[in-house]
Structures are given as C-alpha cells and as structure tokens.
Amino acid sequence: MATKEGLKIHEVVKFPDPVLKQPGAPIAVFDDALKTLVAEMFESMYVAQGIGLAAPQIGLSMRLTVIDTSFKKDPKDKLVLINPEIVEVRGKQFEEEGCLSLPEIREKVQRAAWVKVKAQNQRGEWFEVEGEELLARAILHEIDHLNGVLFIDRISRLKRELALRKIRKMQKNGEW
Numbered sequence: 119m120a121t122k123e124g125l126k127i128h129e130v131v132k133f134p135d136p137v138l139k140q141p142g143a144p145i146a147v148f149d150d151a152l153k154t155l156v157a158e159m160f161e162s163m164y165v166a167q168g169i170g171l172a173a174p175q176i177g178l179s180m181r182l183t184v185i186d187t188s189f190k191k192d193p194k195d196k197l198v199l200i201n202p203e204i205v206e207v208r209g210k211q212f213e214e215e216g217c218l219s220l221p222e223i224r225e226k227v228q229r230a231a232w233v234k235v236k237a238q239n240q241r242g243e244w245f246e247v248e249g250e251e252l253l254a255r256a257i258l259h260e261i262d263h264l265n266g267v268l269f270i271d272r273i274s275r276l277k278r279e280l281a282l283r284k285i286r287k288m289q290k291n292g293e294w
C-alpha cells in the first residue's frame with residue numbers, strides 16, 4: 119500500500135513479535151532516506167488511526183518515533199524524536215493507554231505528568247521538547263517502544279494476565 123505521493127504505508131507489527139522487545143539502535147545517518155522514512159511513519163500512523171508510532175512497530179529496530187497528539191488537526195503537533203533521551207520528569211498521571219501493536223487492549227498506566235526530553239530532528243540537530251498530560255504519555259509510551267518496553271509491561275500482573283488471555287483468545291479466533 120502507498121499514498122498518492124508514493125510513500126509506503128508500513129504494516130504495524132503486533133505483539134508478540136520479538137522486534138517489539140528489542141531496544142532500537144541509535145540513528146547516526148541523517149539523509150534523505152531517513153526523511154522519507156519519517157514521512158512514511160506519519161502516513162502509516164494515520165492509516166492505523168494512531169497518535170504515536172515507533173520504528174520497532176514497523177519492524178525497524180531504530181531509535182525513531184513520530185507523534186501527533188492532535189491527529190492531523192494542528193501541524194504544529196507533529197513531533198519527530200530521533201535518539202530521544204528523557205531529561206526530566208515531574209508529577210504523576212494514571213490514564214488509559216492503547217497501542218497499535220496491541221489492538222483492543224486498553225489499560226490505565228502510571229506515567230509522569232510532565233516530561234522534558236532531548237532528541238535529534240531529521241537533520242540531526244538536537245532540540246528539547248516538553249509535554250504534559252496526553253503529550254507526556256505519548257512521548258513516554260513511544261520512548262518505551264525504543265527500549266523494547268510495552269505498556270502492558272507497566273500494568274499489574276493480574277491485568278497483564280487478563281490482557282494476555284484476551285490476546286490468546288483473539289489469536290485463536292484469527293482476530294489478531
């Protein structure tokens with residue numbers, strides 16, 4: 119599948135694909151191929167109806183994620199984080215999350231209420247970004263993906279067991 123501009127729409131990898139458990143490799147080359155990949159990740163995320171997508175979710179074990187918490191409504195919300203690092207966190211929030219790699223699973227996850235991260239842009243320039251509430255959750259959820267961590271790794275053992283049971287049932291019914 120491709121967009122009218124010829125951008126490839128990547129299929130989202132689902133749990134338990136091993137690539138999702140693998141920490142992504144740092145990105146060192148900031149070339150046109152990377153820019154194309156970033157554009158493809160935004161388009162793939164929109165097709166999948168998500169507000170965040172990390173490279174491991176399309177099978178690429180790299181430290182790259184795209185986020186758009188307003189889902190195309192405000193271009194200023196489009197965020198590309200390459201080799202991101204958490205600089206500072208503050209406070210706590212406990213809100214429901216989902217993940218394109220775990221369709222139909224939703225659970226409340228404890229996260230920081232506010233986060234400051236530094237990351238590189240598509241030209242390799244370092245910048246800092248701060249986020250609160252939904253943006254903080256999205257940033258932390260996506261950085262987790264770059265470290266091989268899924269949101270079901272951050273919920274209680276009982277809730278995780280229930281989620282895994284639901285997944286197994288969906289797999290058995292050919293719905294996964």
Ligand code: NI
Pocket residue numbers: 216217218219259263
């Ligand atoms: Ni996710």
